[in-house]
Amino acid sequence: MRRARTWLPGLLLVTPSIVAIGVFVYGMLGWNFQLAMTDKHDQVSEGQFVGLQNFIDIWDQPRWHLSVNHTIVFTVVFVLGALLLGWLLAFLMEKGIKGEGTFRAIYLFPMAISFVATGIVWRWLMNSGTGERAVGLNRLFDWLGLPQWQWFRDQDWGMAAMALPAIWQMSGYVMALFLAGFRGVPEELREAARVDGCTEWGVYRHVVLPMLRPVTLSALIILGHISLKVFDLIVAVSGKQIITDVPAVFMWVAVFDSNDPAKGATIASYIVVSVAIFVIPYLIWSVRAERRTVRPESGSLRGQRGPSERDHEQERRS
Amino acid sequence: MTAVGGRRAKPLLWTRFGVLLLFGVIFLIPIYVLLVTSFKPLTEADPGQAWNLPQTWTAEAWRVAWEKLAPGLWNSVLLAVPGSLLSCALGSMNGYVLSKWRFPGADVLFTLFLFGMFIPYQGVMIPLVQLLVWLNEATGLQGVFYGGIPGLVLAHVVYGIPICTLIFRNYYVTIPDELIEASRVDGAGLLRTYWSIVLPVSGPAFAVVIIWQFTSLWNDFLFAVFLTGPQSWPTTVMLNNIAGAQATPYSQQMAAAILASIPTMVIYVLLGRFFMRGLMAGALKG
Amino acid sequence: MRRWLTAVSITMVSVLGLAACGGGGGGQATQSPAAGGGGKQQVEVFSWWTGPGEADGLAEMRKIFEQQNPNYTFFDAAVAGGSGDKAKALLQSKLQASQPPDTFQGHAGAELQGYIKAGNLEDLTFLYDELKLKDVFPAQLVEQISVEGKIYSVPVNIHRSNVLWFNPSVLKEAGVAAAPKTIDEFVAALEKVKAKGKIPLSIGSEWTVTHLLESVLLGSLGTDAYNALFKPGANWNSPEVTKALESFAKIMSYAGDPQDDWQPAAKQVADGQAAFNVMGDWAYGYFHNPPEGGLGKKSKTDFDWAPAPGTEGTYLWLSDSFTLPKGAKNREGAIAWLKVAASKEGQDAFNPKKGSIPARKDADQALYTDYLADALKDWSSDKLAGSIQHGVAVNQPWLAAINEQVGLFIGSKDVKALQQGLADAATANAQ
Structure with missing residues (x-):
């Protein structure tokens, strides 16, 4: 343990953040959890402690089951969709391609726009009218000879449609993460693998893909938590309707x-x-x-290495 | 950028290009609809004609949308610029300390910070409003914390601490410790080392944080509608008043939506390269 | 706790010093309304009137208010969003933080119960006495908005919920001679339209289905039985309600694809794609007004109206009203606003723009033409029933529960579950 004189200034510097996080995150979480354990079911009552009763009761409500199911469908489609699409785009661009800057800008820009702004377009595009009354994407699908469907108003798979705008918004970000990951693989490693007789596919399989695992994991976490909290998108496209609850x-x-x-x-x-x-x-x-x-030796600031080396070491261990 | 082409056969290259182009077109579909609808007269602005180009082009919707949106745009600038700069300052200092000037329990603290990224904000809205109102009264600054832009900046900066700290910390981990150590040996303290060694190389991380925070401050609706009042409403609330009002013409709604998005899109175009560079340098790697 | 909070606040202030500097002009722009400068006091009026027509009507009333009260300035704090969703959420947080606007819009009736119970509103009986309002509003209206003998809001306008809009040429093509008068006739007409390949009944998002439900309930049960549903101990499990809900399910089976909101659904009727739509009379303005907020259609030829099937002679009403929150910063200013809102002059300025009729009986009839003339006539003679979806008959939690059941029903088509759900909602919320 180093002397306090060396680490105290650092602690002081982060103190405002510690206080802020303490109050705004943990204070509020505590307040919220404490409220959840009372029977304060209207504005005026005081609220008696009821333990975990509310947590049990909510499973009696059909709407809760529906909204949990919706979240599962949405999460699976959104997370997988954004990961796969982001990965594919990064994979296609990895070796450099003409107009790469433009492509990157196009894939990234949806991140810049809020759903308050695009909700109105997505409502149009995902209009549920079919056949003669098809508008939006259904009209487009009609021209292209693709099957039409009800989009987010589909009783069973509506939430899968709801994931489309989310994939549209976040896959560019995933692409950027993967592209950074691809390019973080040192060329010497690939070369070494080639020298060892690996095919180009083998290089990917045994060198590049394993090194992408940490990136995949953090993308998964970021997408997953967005998915579980999703609110803006749903309200912007569908409002407070049960069908997309x-x-x-x-x-x-x-x-x-x-x-x-x-x-x-x-x-x-x-x-x-x-x-x-x-x-x-x-x-x-x-x-x-x-x-x-x-x-390696705790308390020391020495022996730290660059991130790519570090990731590589993690991979070798696992 | 390391462009290692040439190894592959031409047809494969064109396939790659073709697929990328196809997705590019798909990504632009919503923007196409936004754009063409915004230039349509009232009679043509209808979901049924979403794909058609306007028969008569008119910028009337843009004029009206600009009139309605302008005050909000200025408020958003007052919100997003100081907000993202403050976030950078805090995130940078936190990241620096948590990666290079550790204190006992720094890792636990970092983990606790990160968890802050994950709380659903709707759930804390009512106590948050009460806290800010209380701050108004405690400080005697009516209309500052609750009902004003500073309070909104405060909320965003605080709830932005986790992600900003994460980005800077992961970036600073890549700075060799020898540099810090050498500076220490020279007798430089915490802040001098930060100023002379760390800050000069922080550009890419700043770019990532600025993009991230500017976008989320600019695009946020939930905090904005709860914490500010009509004089301090930012763009998104004004946009909601245009797009959410019953029977506002679609062309106006879409023009307003584009107007509201221009600043963030400009930031992406201007800083996009640095954003990539920051990601590559390890920021947000987790 | 307090001391600890003070410590926190000092830290925050030091952090925020920066933000305030950076904010520049923000400081001035964010003064709270009551502190508005120059001897003139502001009156913060909170509403969700931002759309064409309604915002114009509000502006008209504002003119009158500022003329009559030169020492007050009107401060418009309107937040848009589907019949006040966002505005109501924001209002709740303001009220809970004891930061009420000086006056706010709310649907007259049970919607205000939550605020009343929480002690947020002042009793306005004194104002009713002073202005003799009980003589100028219909007695049944006064009765339906009173809570234990007290009145907490001033109704500015009246809308009608039970209106059946239809496209005359689509009806003619399908061989439907006239607007259906009963629910059975309605179902028969829907069937005829269906045979012609048009949409029999257009619907919008889920709330428009609840809107339809209230008209079907009223049409099937009759006015008295309908009104009795909202009294404590009412029986929602009765066979009559079962029958009404079965009719509702039958009618819903003719519904077209749900549209985004009520306007696109109404537009399907105007465009001749659909035959019928049940929507409140704000649809008239949308059909009739020239473009820029309307479709510019000709009444009686492009579109026509009738009371919803089985509800002739009853006005299923709703009303926008203004309140006096306790702890309003500018109470006198708010009362001055309420006086304008209650006055003949104010209501006659507001309503022609908004496309509604005044709550007062002494309105200037010449100002109300076409549909509004019909509405004014019916208002003075019809029996009254309160709307569910628009806050008259049920309070907010009850409405949320009903909307939930209707939403679940759209997916499940299960009438039994719907009835049980509605009955449970009534037991939990009736008071």
Whole structure:
């Protein structure tokens, strides 16, 4: 342990952030969780402690089941879709291509636009009219000879359609992550593999892809938490309709329409917990992995290496 | 950029190009519809004619949209510029300390910070409003924390700390420790080292954070509508008032949507290269 | 806790010093309304009137207000979004933080119950007495907006919910002679239209289906039984309600693809794609007004209207009203605004623009033509029933529960589950 004089200034420098996070994140989370454990089901009652009753009761509501199912469908389609598309785009661009800058700009720009702005277009595009009344994408599909469907108004797979605007918005970002990952693979490594007799495909299979695993994981985490909290997109495209209900929208309705703070807090807690279930292990894992590779002797600042080397080492271990 | 082409056969290159182009076109579909509709007169601005070019081009919708949106655009500038700069400052300092000037428990703290990225904001809105109102009263600055842009900046900066810290920290990890150590040996303290060694090489990380925060501050609706009042409403709330109002002509809604998006798109075009460079340098790698 | 918060706030302020400097002019632009400068006091009026027509009507009332009260300035705090969704959420957070606007818009009736229970609103009986408002509003209206003998809002306008809009040429083509008068006739007409390949009934997003439900309930149960549904202990499990909901399911089976909102659904009727649409009378302005906020269609030829099937003689009403929140910064200013909102002059300035009729009985009839003339006539003679979807008959939590059940029904088509859900909602929320 180093002397306090060396680390104290650093601690002081981050103190404002610690206080802010303490109040705004953990204070609010605590407030929320405490509220979720009361029976404050309207604005005026005091709210008695009821333990986890609200967390159990909510499973009796058909709407809750629906919104959980919707989230699962949305998450699977959105996360897989954005990962695959982002990966594909990065893969196609990896070796450099004419107009790469333009392509990158086109794929990235949806990230720049809010759904308050594009919701109106997506509503048009995903209009459910078919046949003679087809407009938007259905009209386009009609011209192209593709099958038409109800988009987000489809009773079973509506949420898969709802994932399209989200994929549109985030796959460019995933592309950028993967492209950075691809290009972070040192050429010498590829060359070495080729010398060892690997085919071009073998180079990808055994050298490049393993090194992309950390990038894939962080993309997965970022996409996953966006997906579990999704709100703006749904409200912008469909409003508060049951057919596209998700927990975040349900919570909004519970708090502001049903005037049921405890129920809203319960749903919020479930969202936080669902995010936490896969984020906390990831955070702990990544901090630990880093500690093992980056700082062999704890407390020392020495022996730290560049990120690509570090990733490589992680890969070799795993 | 390392362009290692040439190894592959021409047809394959064209296939790649073709697929990229196809996706490029698909990505631009919503923008095409936004653009052509915004130039249509009222009678043509209809979902049924979404794909058609305007028969008569008119910029009337743009004029009206500009009139309605202008005050919000200025408020958004006042919000997004100081907000993203502050986020950079805090994130950079946090990242520096958590990667190069560790204190006991720094890793635990970092993990606790990161978890802040994941809370659903709708759930904290009511206590947040109450806290800001209380700050108004405690400081005697009416209409600053609650009802004004500073309060909105505060909320965004605070909830932006996790992601900004993450980006800077992951970036700073790549700075060789020898540099820091050498500076220390020379007798430089925490801040001098930051100023002379770390800050000069932080460009790419700043670009990533500025892009990220500017975009989320500019595009945020939820905090904005709850924490500000009509005089301090940013663009998104004004846009919602245009697009959400019953029976506003579609051409106006779409023109307003484009207008509201121009600043963030410009940032992406201007800083896009640095964004990529920052990502490649390890920012956001997790 | 307090001391700790102070410590936090000091840290925050130091952080924010930077932001405030960076913010520049922001400081001035964000003064709270009451502190508005120059001897003139601001009155913050909170509404969701931002669209064409409604915003114009509000501007007209504002003119009158500022003329009559030279020492006040009107401060427009309108937030848009489907019949006040976002505005209501924002309002709640303001009220809970004890930062009420000076006056806010709300649907007259049960929608205000939550605010009343939470002690957010002042009793306006004194204003009704002072202005003798009980004499100029219909007695049944006063009765339906009173809560335990007190009145908490001033209705500015009246809209009608139970209007059946139809396209005369589509009806003619399908061989439907006249607008259906009963639910059975309605179903028969829908069937005829279906046979011709047109959309029998156009619908919008889920709330428009709840809107349809209230007209079907009223048409099937009759006015008294409908009104009784919202009394404590009402029986939503009765066979009559079952029958009404079965009719509703039958009618819904003729519905076209759901549109984004009520306008595109109404437009399908105007464009001759669909035969019928049940929507409130704000649709009239949309059909009739010239482009820039309307479709510019000719009434009686391009589109026509009738009371929803089975509801003739009953006005299924809703009303926008203004309130006096407790703790308003400018209470006197708010009362001055309420006086304008209640006055004949104010209502006659507002309503022709908004496309609604005044709540007052002494309106200037010459100002209301075409559909509005019909509405004014019916308003003075019809029995009254309160709208569900638009906040008269049920409070907000109850409405949220009903909307949830209707949304689930659209997916499941299960009448039994719908009835059970509605009954549970009534038990949980009726008071």
